[in-house]
Amino acid sequence: MPGSVPQPRILIxxxxxxxxxxxxxxxxxxxxxxxxxxxxxxxxxxSQRPADLVLCELHLEGWSGLELLGxxxxxxxxxxxxxxxxxxxxxxxxxxxxxxxxxxxxxPVRPDELRHLVSRILERRGxxxxxxxxxxxxxxxxxxxxxxxxxxxxxxxxxxxxxxxxRLGRSRGLAVFRGNPAIETEELVVRGFSDEESDRxxxxxxxxxxxxxxxxxxxxxxxxxxxxxxxxxSGVETERCLLVPMDAPNQGESGxxxxxxxxxxxxxxxxxxxxxxxxxGQVGVYNAERYLRAKERAFVDDVTGAYNARYLxxxxxxxxxxxxxxxxxxxxxxIDIDRFKLVNDQHGHLxxxxxxRGLAEVLGGCIRQVDTLARYGGDEFxxxxxxxxxxxxxxxxxRIRAAVAETTFEAGxxxxxxITVSVGxxxxxAHGDSAEALIDSADKAMYRAKSLGRNxxxxxxDLVEN
Numbered sequence: 178m179p180g181s182v183p184q185p186r187i188l189i190x191x192x193x194x195x196x197x198x199x200x201x202x203x204x205x206x207x208x209x210x211x212x213x214x215x216x217x218x219x220x221x222x223x224s225q226r227p228a229d230l231v232l233c234e235l236h237l238e239g240w241s242g243l244e245l246l247g248x249x250x251x252x253x254x255x256x257x258x259x260x261x262x263x264x265x266x267x268x269x270x271x272x273x274x275x276x277x278x279x280x281x282x283x284x285p286v287r288p289d290e291l292r293h294l295v296s297r298i299l300e301r302r303g304x305x306x307x308x309x310x311x312x313x314x315x316x317x318x319x320x321x322x323x324x325x326x327x328x329x330x331x332x333x334x335x336x337x338x339x340x341x342x343x344r345l346g347r348s349r350g351l352a353v354f355r356g357n358p359a360i361e362t363e364e365l366v367v368r369g370f371s372d373e374e375s376d377r378x379x380x381x382x383x384x385x386x387x388x389x390x391x392x393x394x395x396x397x398x399x400x401x402x403x404x405x406x407x408x409x410x411s412g413v414e415t416e417r418c419l420l421v422p423m424d425a426p427n428q429g430e431s432g433x434x435x436x437x438x439x440x441x442x443x444x445x446x447x448x449x450x451x452x453x454x455x456x457x458g459q460v461g462v463y464n465a466e467r468y469l470r471a472k473e474r475a476f477v478d479d480v481t482g483a484y485n486a487r488y489l490x491x492x493x494x495x496x497x498x499x500x501x502x503x504x505x506x507x508x509x510x511x512i513d514i515d516r517f518k519l520v521n522d523q524h525g526h527l528x529x530x531x532x533x534r535g536l537a538e539v540l541g542g543c544i545r546q547v548d549t550l551a552r553y554g555g556d557e558f559x560x561x562x563x564x565x566x567x568x569x570x571x572x573x574x575x576r577i578r579a580a581v582a583e584t585t586f587e588a589g590x591x592x593x594x595x596i597t598v599s600v601g602x603x604x605x606x607a608h609g610d611s612a613e614a615l616i617d618s619a620d621k622a623m624y625r626a627k628s629l630g631r632n633x634x635x636x637x638x639d640l641v642e643n
Contacts, residue, residue: 184209185299188228190219190245191261192238196286200232203288204295216240216248223253227441229302230279230295235262243276250277257298261286310446317344317450321457327465334423334432335366337458341421342368344454345447347436349413353382354432370413377411396421396451398443404435413437421451423458432462478552480530481537489551489559493612496549496561500605507605508570510560511619512540512577515597515631517556524588532586532596539584543577559616567604567638574600574634582632599626603637 185208191197197212204210208229213219216237222228231249235242242260249258257279273281279298282291320340327333334352342350349369365382367375399405400417408415415437424431434454476488484492493509500507514520514536521529533556540550540558549561560577562570578600585593601622609615618637626635 185229185302186211186226187230187232187295188213188219188222189232190214190216190237191232191234193234196234199288200286200291203291207292207295207299216245219245220248220252223249223256227253228256230298231256231258232295233258233260235260235273243273246273246276246278257302259294259298306446310449313344313446313450314453317453318457320344321454324454324457324461327461329465329469332364333458333461333465334364334434337421337423337454338366338368338434340454341419341434341436341451344450345419345436346441347439349439350434350436351378351382352432352434374412378407378413381407381411396448396455398438398448408435408437415439417443419443419447419451421455421458423455423462434458481534481552483537483541483558484549484551486551486553489549489553489561490612490616492549492551493561493615496563497605497610497612497615501610505564506566506569507615508562508565508567508573509603509605509615509619510562510570510574510577511553511601511603511616511623512558512560512598513600513623513627514556515599515627517596520594520596524592524594528588535584535586536581536596536598539580540577543573543580559619565604567602567607567636570602570604571634571636574602578632578634597632599623599631600634601626601637602634608637608640 187204187208187210189197189200189210189212191200191212192214194212194214197214201210201212211222211228213222216239219231219233223231233242233245233249237245242262246258246260249256258277260273260278260281261284262281263284270281280294282294317340320343323336324333324340327336334354338350338352342348347369351368351370352364352366354364365379367378370378396419398417398419404420405416405418408418417438419436419438421434421436422431423433476484476491478485496507499505517529517532520532533552537550537552537558540560544550544560544562547563548565549563551559551561553559560573562573565573578598581596581598585595588594601619601624603609603615603618603622605615608618618640621640622635622637625640626633629635
């Protein structure tokens with residue numbers, strides 16, 4: 178069962194079948210015991226299935242027990258070895274210990290003495306493993322500080338994947354993050370897979386039939402189900418996988434880390450590490466999302482729901498640099514409500530605020546999702562039209578002017594009114610090669626539209642001509 182404590186494994190290496198059977202019978206209730214004949218059979222068995230302890234005859238046919246000890250230490254450094262045999266001198270016993278043997282036992286071997294020695298070594302291994310696990314947990318806690326410090330939710334799952342791979346000693350894994358459905362953010366990070374496996378995993382996890390893990394709960398080892406089938410169908414050789422869900426409660430964000438099992442089965446200690454990472458990761462996602470929400474609120478105008486002037490200038494700086502680097506188009510539309518003071522004077526400031534909010538909705542309906550709408554201040558709005566030349570920008574401005582003129586606003590029960598806007602258009606780099614210059618040109622074009630009678634658009638090109 179996933180998460181159960183595995184029984185220690187002992188490998189007995191002896192050319193003498195009688196001695197092998199005697200040792201196996203003495204240790205049968207302490208561990209999973211297997212006997213093999215000779216050094217080559219020992220190394221083949223260890224390559225297929227690791228052992229905690231090897232009991233090795235000192236004198237094997239064609240092998241020296243010390244030679245086999247050296248090979249085991251090199252290929253399987255986490256396996257302890259007890260050498261058993263006729264130690265003709267104390268120096269030979271000391272050589273065995275210096276070569277890395279956990280202990281030695283002279284022949285003939287007494288069963289109770291063998292059981293006592295093996296029990297002591299297994300207990301020592303258990304204490305060592307417990308200490309190693311505690312150190313791993315402390316190191317994991319230290320690693321998890323980076324999860325708590327991250328401010329981008331989409332980064333946290335990738336960081337969690339790196340922490341788990343490092344602390345669990347694994348080489349393959351993937352992380353998936355799906356933002357709030359309203360934002361439609363999605364990130365997929367893969368590590369250690371071949372290019373073909375990675376492509377298949379990206380296709381499967383990003384497709385319309387993506388697996389759902391919202392009800393997975395705590396970190397767990399899966400030996401069946403949709404995720405295991407997805408890994409196998411993508412060409413990943415595994416029978417089980419470790420699933421570490423990391424969702425942000427009540428925020429709509431979801432994600433998980435998935436590690437396929439390799440030849441080394443997942444242990445209960447691995448689950449403990451995974452659950453620690455998941456706990457920190459979930460807190461990190463929650464905090465990062467709250468930070469982003471607060472950051473967004475700092476850039477959003479309370480009255481209209483559009484971006485504010487601070488965000489406008491940051492976005493415009495970015496778009497100007499982008500347009501300059503890639504030699505693309507950029508246009509700015511500056512909008513001012515004609516005689517808006519009359520709306521406030523005749524209907525009150527509450528109606529005035531509702532009018533501004535309604536106007537923002539009209540403006541938003543006239544532009545693309547990639548464009549940026551901001552309230553510049555008072556009754557003025559600005560729109561950044563990405564990848565838009567001046568001629569197209571002028572058409573958008575005219576569409577905005579006409580849409581506003583046709584819109585009816587409510588002043589109260591049975592009372593309606595209409596407004597008009599004056600619009601100026603400027604484009605990069607013809608009318609300004611910086612954010613400030615571009616805004617200034619669009620603003621001056623808007624004032625020219627007002628001077629020509631309001632409810633019209635004006636181009637910054639006309640300012641140059643005049």
